[in-house]
Each structure stands twice: as structure tokens, then as C-alpha cells.
Amino acid sequence: MTAAAPLRRDAAANRERILAAAIDVFSTSGADAGIDEIARKAGVGVGTVYRRFPTKEALVQAITAQLLRDLLVLARRALDVPAAEGLATFLAGAGDLQARHAGCLWQLWSSGPESDEIRGDLRQGVQRVLVRGRECGAVRDDLTYEDVAMVLWSLAGVVESVRDVQPDLWRRTLEVLLLGLRPTDAALQSPPLRPGGLDEVSLQTSHRRGRQG
Amino acid sequence: MTAAAPLRRDAAANRERILAAAIDVFSTSGADAGIDEIARKAGVGVGTVYRRFPTKEALVQAITAQLLRDLLVLARRALDVPAAEGLATFLAGAGDLQARHAGCLWQLWSSGPESDEIRGDLRQGVQRVLVRGRECGAVRDDLTYEDVAMVLWSLAGVVESVRDVQPDLWRRTLEVLLLGLRPTDAALQSPPLRPGGLDEVSLQTSHRRGRQG
DNA sequence: AGTCAAGCGGAACGTTGGTTCCGCTTGCGA
DNA sequence: TCGCAAGCGGAACCAACGTTCCGCTTGACT
Numbered sequence: 001m002t003a004a005a006p007l008r009r010d011a012a013a014n015r016e017r018i019l020a021a022a023i024d025v026f027s028t029s030g031a032d033a034g035i036d037e038i039a040r041k042a043g044v045g046v047g048t049v050y051r052r053f054p055t056k057e058a059l060v061q062a063i064t065a066q067l068l069r070d071l072l073v074l075a076r077r078a079l080d081v082p083a084a085e086g087l088a089t090f091l092a093g094a095g096d097l098q099a100r101h102a103g104c105l106w107q108l109w110s111s112g113p114e115s116d117e118i119r120g121d122l123r124q125g126v127q128r129v130l131v132r133g134r135e136c137g138a139v140r141d142d143l144t145y146e147d148v149a150m151v152l153w154s155l156a157g158v159v160e161s162v163r164d165v166q167p168d169l170w171r172r173t174l175e176v177l178l179l180g181l182r183p184t185d186a187a188l189q190s191p192p193l194r195p196g197g198l199d200e201v202s203l204q205t206s207h208r209r210g211r212q213g
Numbered sequence: 214m215t216a217a218a219p220l221r222r223d224a225a226a227n228r229e230r231i232l233a234a235a236i237d238v239f240s241t242s243g244a245d246a247g248i249d250e251i252a253r254k255a256g257v258g259v260g261t262v263y264r265r266f267p268t269k270e271a272l273v274q275a276i277t278a279q280l281l282r283d284l285l286v287l288a289r290r291a292l293d294v295p296a297a298e299g300l301a302t303f304l305a306g307a308g309d310l311q312a313r314h315a316g317c318l319w320q321l322w323s324s325g326p327e328s329d330e331i332r333g334d335l336r337q338g339v340q341r342v343l344v345r346g347r348e349c350g351a352v353r354d355d356l357t358y359e360d361v362a363m364v365l366w367s368l369a370g371v372v373e374s375v376r377d378v379q380p381d382l383w384r385r386t387l388e389v390l391l392l393g394l395r396p397t398d399a400a401l402q403s404p405p406l407r408p409g410g411l412d413e414v415s416l417q418t419s420h421r422r423g424r425q426g
Numbered sequence: 427a428g429t430c431a432a433g434c435g436g437a438a439c440g441t442t443g444g445t446t447c448c449g450c451t452t453g454c455g456a
Numbered sequence: 457t458c459g460c461a462a463g464c465g466g467a468a469c470c471a472a473c474g475t476t477c478c479g480c481t482t483g484a485c486t
Contacts, residue, residue, distance in 0.1 A: 157370015
């Protein structure tokens with residue numbers, strides 16, 4: 001990616017306003033809100049949206065890429081709290097993040113190849129959080145990185161279902177999940193998402209979008 | 214509802230094939246699959262679909278109404294197993310049911326007023342399951358009926374996210390959740406979905422659909 | 427067998443929503 | 457201050473999809 005010429009000041013500002021408007025609109029009107037609505041909310045014309053994001057999907061990807069970056073920050077921060085609280089801290093932050101991005105959550109793991117590096121870093125960070133929690137006996141030792149993704153999907157399901165009825169119901173879900181993530185004497189019976197499964201999830205999602213428009 | 218004349222035999226068969234095809238197509242291509250695709254899969258013309266289901270939404274509602282009825286059956290069956298296993302039995306059945314209806318899950322609670330009675334019965338049945346579990350110390354006593362819905366949303370999130378990568382990953386999620394639903398010495402801190410919240414969820418969903426097409 | 431209401435297929439229609447295009451505006455370096 | 461490349465708005469374009477319509481077919485009853 002050769003660094004393109006920097007944006008004009010007004011253009012850069014518009015870009016931010018578009019992103020913010022998109023997040024807002026998606027989370028209230030759902031992922032299939034029209035570009036018009038986003039443009040109106042951002043106070044620009046649709047042409048402006050399209051000059052910055054060549055397609056609607058690119059716009060969504062820009063949002064989810066940022067989301068991934070934010071998750072990474074959260075994971076690193078979770079390494080600074082006491083080991084016993086690391087996972088809970090991360091998941092609480094992630095839940096909050098997801099709640100503020102309702103509507104885009106199903107795309108979270110499918111943002112294009114440019115996010116590959118971030119995804120790698122995220123895995124590393126989260127795994128470290130897991131290990132730390134394990135060592136001090138705070139989390140069960142049969143938890144994989146994929147299980148953390150699974151927890152995020154659970155929270156996403158709750159978030160998307162009750163969006164504006166009770167936007168933070170996910171907190172209760174997380175409480176229950178965290179109780180279940182504490183060590184017990186028996187291992188979990190059902191297998192976790194298979195390694196590499198996360199990549200397939202992303203492929204599948206984009207494939208699906210591709211076939212329908 | 215004055216009972217309409219019974220369907221001709223072939224028409225009745227087609228109706229079933231359409232429903233089956235719709236469930237299949239939705240779960241593989243997502244909820245916004247076209248009617249054409251469903252009709253093709255069912256081996257009928259689009260006109261036939263529309264004669265039986267006046268709109269696409271009606272088709273989805275027919276599916277989710279059946280889903281609700283099936284949930285009710287599961288809840289009643291869960292009253293016949295040992296009290297300590299009732300909730301787990303119900304949730305396992307519900308998870309499986311949801312996995313076989315991916316794509317329609319977000320509509321589950323919004324099927325029209327004709328399902329009101331079923332929803333009432335379901336609440337009653339599930340609450341009985343909860344009470345039984347509570348009495349024998351198998352489930353925590355601060356669980357509400359809404360919490361069960363919350364668990365279903367969690368599972369739905371996992372189901373929808375990994376549909377064809379690992380369609381039964383929800384089993385692992387459920388294991389974790391069940392561990393968290395066992396009694397502990399401290400009550401949950403975050404509030405459950407407020408009473409009546411379920412009705413709002415349905416309203417919200419249909420409102421959302423209404424505004425977008 | 428004959429009748430016909432019910433059922434059927436699929437082309438055609440209208441709308442919605444993503445995307446493109448073009449004439450006007452404006453930030454910014456010379 | 458001037459010039460212009462970059463940016464802008466929004467009308468117009470186009471493909472996809474829900475829905476309707478109509479001429480043909482067929483199950484069921486006599």
C-alpha cells in the first residue's frame with residue numbers, strides 16, 4: 001500500500017464524521033441502513049461517502065477494523081491489571097465496545113486481509129491474558145483463544161437482540177459466562193472451535209455477503 | 214379466524230415443501246435470501262409461495278411460530294426429566310432447534326399476535342422448569358424467565374456466527390453457561406431483562422423491519 | 427367423464443438502495 | 457491573490473428483490 005497523498009483538512013474531518021455517523025446509524029437502524037441515511041446524518045452527500053469508501057462494505061470494514069484495533073488495546077490493558085481479573089476486564093471492555101457497535105458485529109471477524117496482522121496480535125494478547133488467569137487459578141485451563149471469540153459472539157447475540165430495549169443486558173450474560181469460566185473439576189465435554197476456524201468464519205461471512213448483493 | 218377451506222392435497226404438500234425449503238435456504242444463505250431461491254429449492258414458482266404466504270414476512274413468521282411451538286413442546290418435556298436436569302434438557306433442545314433454524318433467529322420473539330398465546334404458555338412452562346430446578350438446588354435462585362431468553366440469545370449469537378463452520382459450537386457455549394447458572398453464594402450484580410422487555414423486543418424488531426422495507 | 431374452483435409458473439412491474447457521474451466549490455501551495 | 461487538483465452534493469442510473477397478474481393445469485366431487 002503506497003501511502004496516498006494526505007487528505008485535505010475538510011476531507012479528513014468529513015471522513016471521521018462519516019465513520020461516526022455510520023456507527024450510529026448502523027447501531028440504531030441495523031446493518032442494512034441505507035447510505036443516504038448515513039450521509040444525511042454526517043451532513044454530507046452520498047458522493048462524499050463513496051469517494052472515501054469505495055463501497056458500503058468498505059465502510060463497514062473500516063469500522064470493524066477499528067473495532068479490532070480497539071479490542072487489541074483492551075487486551076493489552078488487561079495485562080496491566082491483576083492476573084485474576086485480566087479476562088474479566090478484557091471481556092467487560094469488549095462487551096461495552098460491542099454494545100456501542102451494534103449492527104456491525106457480524107462483520108467483526110471478516111474485515112479484509114489488511115486486518116490480518118491485528119488479528120494475529122489480538123490472538124497473542126488474549127492468549128497471554130488467558131495464561132495469566134490460568135496460572136493464578138482464576139480461569140479454567142481448557143479454555144482456548146477461540147473460546148474467547150465464542151464468548152464475544154454470545155455477548156453479540158444478546159446485544160443485537162435487545163439493542164435499544166436494554167443495551168447493557170450483556171453485562172448479566174457476561175456475569176453468568178464468567179462464573180462458568182472459572183475452574184471446575186471436570187473438563188468441558190464439547191469441543192471448542194477448531195483451530196483456524198476463525199479464518200473460516202471470516203471467509204464464510206464475506207462469501208455470504210457476496211452472493212446476495 | 215374462520216377456518217378456511219382445507220387445502221387441496223398437492224397444495225398442502227407444496228406448503229410444507231416451501232416451509233422446509235425456506236428454513237434450509239435461510240440457514241445457509243441468511244435471512245435476506247430471495248424468494249426466488251426458496252421457490253426454486255421447493256420446486257415451485259414464486260407465485261405459489263405468495264399464494265400461501267402473502268408476504269415474505271408472513272413466511273418467516275410461519276417458521277418462527279412453529280419454532281415457538283416446538284420450544285413449548287421442549288419445555289413440557291423438560292418437566293418429565295429429573296428436576297435437576299430440567300433446565301439443561303430444555304436448553305439443549307432449544308439450542309439444537311435454533312441451530313436448525315439459523316437465519317430466522319432474530320425474528321423468533323417477534324412473530325405476530327397469533328403467537329401471543331404460545332408465548333404465554335412457554336413462559337409458564339419454562340418458569341415451572343426453573344422452579345423445579347431451584348427447589349432441588351440445581352439452578353441459582355435469582356434466575357428469571359427473561360434470563361432463559363437471554364441464554365437463547367447467547368446461543369443464537371454463536372449459532373449465527375459459525376453457522377456452517379461448526380454448527381454445534383453452541384454446545385460448548387451452553388456448557389459454560391450452565392456452569393454459570395448453578396447456585397453460588399453471591400447473587401448476580403447486573404439486572405435481568407426487565408419484565409415486559411420481551412414484548413418490547415418483538416415490537417422493536419418489527420418496527421425495524423418496517424422502516425427498512 | 428365432465429366441470430370448475432383452486433392451484434400453478436413465471437414474466438412483468440415497482441421500489442428500494444447501492445453506485446456513478448458531472449458541474450460547481452474550496453483548501454492550499456505558489 | 458491566483459490556479460487548480462481535490463473535494464463536494466445530489467440527480468441519475470442500474471441491478472436486485474418483493475410483489476402482482478394472468479393464462480394454463482389439475483385435484484376432487486358428481
